[in-house]
Amino acid sequence: MQLETLNTLNLNYWSIAPEIIASIAGAVIMLVDAFSKRGARRINGAIALAGLILAFISVVFIGRVGQGNYFSGMIVVDSTRIFFGITILIAGMIVILLADQFLRDEGLPPGEFFSLVMFATAGMLLLAGAGDLVTVFLGLEISSITTYVLAGYRRYDLRANESSLKYFLLGSFSTAFLLYGMALTYGATKATNIEKIRLAIEGGQVTYPALLLIGAAMMLVGFGFKIASAPFHLWTPDVYEGAPTIVTGFMSTAPKAAVFAAFLRVFVVGFDVPKEGLGLQLHGTWISAVAILAVITMTVGNLIAISQRNIKRMLAYSSIAHAGYALVGFVTGDYAPVAFYLLAYSLMSIGAFAVIQLLARAGDQRTEIADYAGIGFEVPSLSFPLALFLLSLAGIPPTAGFMSKFYIFKSAWDSSPVLRYLVLVAIINSIISVYYYIYPIVVMFFRPLAPGFVRPRVSASAALALILALAGTLYLGILPNRVMNAMGRGTVGPTEQTQMITK
């Protein structure tokens, strides 16, 4: 029965409604921008926001079409897709709300920015819902190429150019790894559909086991690049520092969530067959590889972050470290802690970048931590939210950062005794991280005011974005019940039909 749904077309356009909405909105913005007077920033922003809200609604209700596979198994509808989609769209909305002021301050053309964000979002949503290696690749490319352009959006700025070029070169490199891995996997299993790959491994139909193992390893490297896990993280600091701050905020959250969704689906659905023979070998290999990756990622991210003096670079390393924590959840094979973690991380990280954007002003002039000296009580409406986001990133309650870490640690401790050591490493890392997250707070509140400080102007939409991130961070930290419950009901894994076949 499952093979039937995988082989028949099963067209249902509602199952890709979010992607369609986002793409149409992106296209409409381009048209509106072409035919309206120069600088129709507001209209473009409104269309983008409306598109994202519609997409958000359609993602929330996408479960109505029924869980399962669509378009010959190209598209999957399940909880992973819903919750990662929500994360991506929230990040997108906050960026759109912030973009208005950013574009005006920088004097950049508004049309392309909004449509690029929309196309990137469409790509990420596709990535989160991909049930086939081909769709994974498609979604990844759509989102990556648009993000390369966004990173270099301030095109007269050398740093942004460097950032964009670096991101493009290393991103392409990693995509090549991923593609090669996909090809080898296809060679071994004669399938690109993730569930079919699983069935092939379960049924012992893998012709060249070595090919499969190499393919999985290649894909691991590719995904590792995209989520900025160490030792594949070297592009991250430069790219994050050079890109416009709101783009950095976007890059560090939404694409990461999308890639994690695909990563989960490929490995936890496709390669997780802990039975005898090849399946067990593959399972053990990738679990330990990801565990090692998690340890290195957390440790490298946190240790290098300590010595950073630029707040964007510091948050770049912090984002590496957070990918490491999420990988700890990944090893448990359950999507819910990872999804919750990335939702929480996206809110606090993009919130922090939003404040940095507002404080840095045009051209990212003030992004050294020293520039923040004494501003604490000068602009309490920005400094206190930033302090809260940093404390949340450090995992101090009552914030989302604490709850999400707690959820990850609890799941990992629960799932197997070996993982307890991983939790210990993660805890030690959290202790280290407190130091560098606290440091900007020290500078902001305990030091005298730095010369050259100008009170930043905060537009209404930027304030709204900030409030959204702040409310989300506190909501998930104090009353996470609803979200956790909703996530806890769904599971990642082969759909019920596939499980029936294997029985």
Added chain:
Amino acid sequence: MNIVTITTFLPLLGAIVLLIYSLIRSGRPYGGSDGHQEHLNNSYRWIALIFTTLTFIASIYIAAGFDNSVAGPQMTQKVSWIAALNANYYVGVDGISLWLVVLTTFLMPISVLASWHIEKRVREYMIFMLVLETGMIGVFVAFDMLLFYLFFEITLIPMYFLIGVWGGERRIYAALKFVIYTVVGSLLMLIAIIAVYLYAGSTFDIVEITSKVAADPNLIPSPLKTWLWLAFALAFCIKVPLFPFHTWLPDAHVEAPTAGSIILAGILLKIGTYGLMRFNLPFFPDVSRNLGSWVMGLALVGIIYGALVAMVQPDIKKLVAYSSVSHLGFVVMGIFSFTDLGMQGALFQMLNHGISTGALFLCVGMIYDRRHTRLISEFGGIATPMPQYSTMFMIICLSSLGLPLLNGFIGEFLILIGTFSSTVPYAKMFAVLGATGVILSAVYLLWMLQRVMFGEVTRRENSELPDMDLREKAALLPLVALAIVMGIAPMLFLRASEKSVNTVRQSVEQKVPRVVEIINR
């Protein structure tokens, strides 16, 4: 509505009221003329004072309605909080937490009075004080581990700001040290909380876990048990602070503003000893017994070391800070005596220390405000210009060094008797050596008193010092009165905690006797 919940969140409500008021009145932050600002600052102080006083009144209701014959939590409220994790909003008070809650709410209005003269960022200061109060009450009333952890960490941030923004010269260093020390302990405790939660069958309910452990001592497997005990103990011992984890304390105390020191010594340190009683003893009875003499040994070192270091301090505030290390050593010793007397004494001593040391810091703050120095050598003979102040200061010092008829005596006496009659190995020796701590505390306190108060006025600027004003009296007198009341009628307080302490003590005793254990092997 539940009275415990009201008491816990009343200060937070006060903080919100204060914030809204300030937003309405000031238009934009720090706008307006100086006179306007001064007027606003006064309103902030009054709002904070009113809400802390209301909280104190609410806590009196708790104490009045408390049933001494019940061992478990009373006046509880249990509401599902995070169903996915089976975490509940579960609050209440029992004999162990009751007086600590009242102590907190009692010291807070005094702390607000003690910070009346603060002119810098009054709004933020008072908001942090109020948030801090909610956190501290929450720690004592939480009967759900996750909720406890939440409140435990919430206390950290306001205190960090209080030291960092309103503190002395080396405040940044002190604030950072305070945070890093606390976080190291609390994050390791988080692992232990997760582990206990999972072994106890996915529950954070402290009462339930305690009874499950009592029913099955091997609920948590053996080598791990010790590690988890250590994780909990580390977090609490840093907070106490037990020697050798005390190094953050002198820095934090010296740099903190007066109210910060009162809260730190009076309440935050008690979170550590409270945690030991609430978590380490009932959750890991056998580990606690096995490691009991080690902890007692460290407590003893703390008693003597703290006293000796206090003796040579040139700075009064540092002297009081080190005396805390010494006094808290007694508390830990009493807890780990596993006798009713010792544990009751420890609990009583926690209250004593809160009151005496709170008052001592208040006194130090008063002369610091006048002279902007705390060096003992800068003073001398100030009993002549400040007779009332000196009398109060002396009573407090006597209470702190354990003079009979004052509160400190009761606590230390009970602890020493309890320790002496304890079955923990080497307990008798620890009790005897610990008793020297009482003598040493008399030495450093009386010597300090003599140098500061008595004799001729040694410096001209001291001869004209004004005595206490009304605000200072209002802050200090209740503390002195309580020190006397507690010294004369200790049963008023001890009776409430009797049952709960007895339960904890029994939970530790319930372990299989050692001989049987050896035979079974």
